[in-house]
Amino acid sequence: MNPTCKKRLGAIRLATMKVVAQEEIAPAIFELVLEGEMVEAMRAGQFLHLRVPDDAHLLRRPISISSIDKVKKQCHLIYRIEGAGTAIFSTLSQGDTLDVMGPQGNGFDLSDLDEQSQVLLVGGGIGVPPLLEVAKELHERGVKVVTVLGFATKNAVILETELAQYGQVFVTTDDGSYGIKGNVSVVIKDLDNQFDAVYSCGAPGMMKYINQTFYDHPRAYLSLESRMACGMGACYACVLKVPESETVSQRVCEDGPVFRTGTVVL
Ligand SMILES: Cc1cc2nc3c(=O)[nH]c(=O)nc-3n(C[C@H](O)[C@H](O)[C@H](O)COP(=O)(O)OP(=O)(O)OC[C@H]3O[C@@H](n4cnc5c(N)ncnc54)[C@H](O)[C@@H]3O)c2cc1C
Ligand code: FES
Numbered sequence: 298m299n300p301t302c303k304k305r306l307g308a309i310r311l312a313t314m315k316v317v318a319q320e321e322i323a324p325a326i327f328e329l330v331l332e333g334e335m336v337e338a339m340r341a342g343q344f345l346h347l348r349v350p351d352d353a354h355l356l357r358r359p360i361s362i363s364s365i366d367k368v369k370k371q372c373h374l375i376y377r378i379e380g381a382g383t384a385i386f387s388t389l390s391q392g393d394t395l396d397v398m399g400p401q402g403n404g405f406d407l408s409d410l411d412e413q414s415q416v417l418l419v420g421g422g423i424g425v426p427p428l429l430e431v432a433k434e435l436h437e438r439g440v441k442v443v444t445v446l447g448f449a450t451k452n453a454v455i456l457e458t459e460l461a462q463y464g465q466v467f468v469t470t471d472d473g474s475y476g477i478k479g480n481v482s483v484v485i486k487d488l489d490n491q492f493d494a495v496y497s498c499g500a501p502g503m504m505k506y507i508n509q510t511f512y513d514h515p516r517a518y519l520s521l522e523s524r525m526a527c528g529m530g531a532c533y534a535c536v537l538k539v540p541e542s543e544t545v546s547q548r549v550c551e552d553g554p555v556f557r558t559g560t561v562v563l
Pocket of ligand 1: 344358359360361362375376377378379380381382383384423426427521522523524525554
């Protein structure tokens with residue numbers, strides 16, 4: 298085995314976590330509560346690489362950590378059924394266990410923000426969950442949090458009430474069935490742009506928009522998705538190009554999933 302792989306494998310954290318609860322919170326969208334010692338190490342914006350609990354699916358599935366309770370040693374994950382793996386996760390119930398690798402990835406940089414600071418959170422669809430822990434932690438520090446959420450339609454709206462505990466929330470829907478009609482840009486273009494930091498997670502179109510709008514902002518962050526295999530930096534299945542470089546690339550699983558705007562090609 299080459300020395301880089303050995304180093305990576307040495308750093309892998311694998312654990313069995315207990316399912317505390319699972320609930321369908323919107324059509325085909327589930328909230329899973331897991332408990333275990335691994336919670337101690339979790340940070341906002343990281344993800345867990347979950348083994349599908351059957352013998353047919355060899356690749357783990359990455360799911361973001363939505364909220365963290367270090368006292369109870371519990372974390373919440375919110376996921377949508379996309380295919381076989383997530384469909385199997387949805388059958389788990391209290392008392393079952395899951396084989397978890399993590400916490401993976403870099404997470405959001407929440408440093409140097411205080412009661413003088415104002416931040417913007419932008420989430421789209423099933424990209425909203427990792428922003429909940431960001432909002433919670435920054436609100437606890439007195440940071441002013443403004444959140445803009447975009448969904449396809451009313452049925453898909455999640456976490457509006459939870460995020461509203463931590464600051465003002467705007468909701469948009471593409472079809473106008475709830476909140477403001479249109480996408481998040483309809484709201485963002487009218488906001489005072491003096492945010493100390495911007496945290497975002499959503500579909501590729503939304504991430505491109507945030508990347509362009511806040512391209513030169515020193516603290517604007519995108520949490521990105523990509524198809525993953527190993528989930529720990531070894532296989533290069535998840536690479537993104539870096540602007541103006543033919544040779545340098547970034548791995549979403551290991552160098553991300555959170556990147557500063559302007560630092561990767563979308
Ligand atoms: C860092 C990261 C964090 C994520 N966090 C969440 C989360 O919090 N909640 C959530 O619902 N989903 C999340 N995803 C996406 C989730 O991993 C996929 O939906 C899941 O792996 C699909 O597995 P499956 O077996 O159900 O579907 P598959 O049968 O593997 O695929 C079904 C469909 O999903 C698409 N898909 C599969 N994997 C991905 C992927 N990694 N990214 C985008 N599309 C994919 C496929 O193209 C296909 O169309 C995240 C992905 C990444 C990379
Ligand atoms: S999934 Fe293997 S390097 Fe990212």
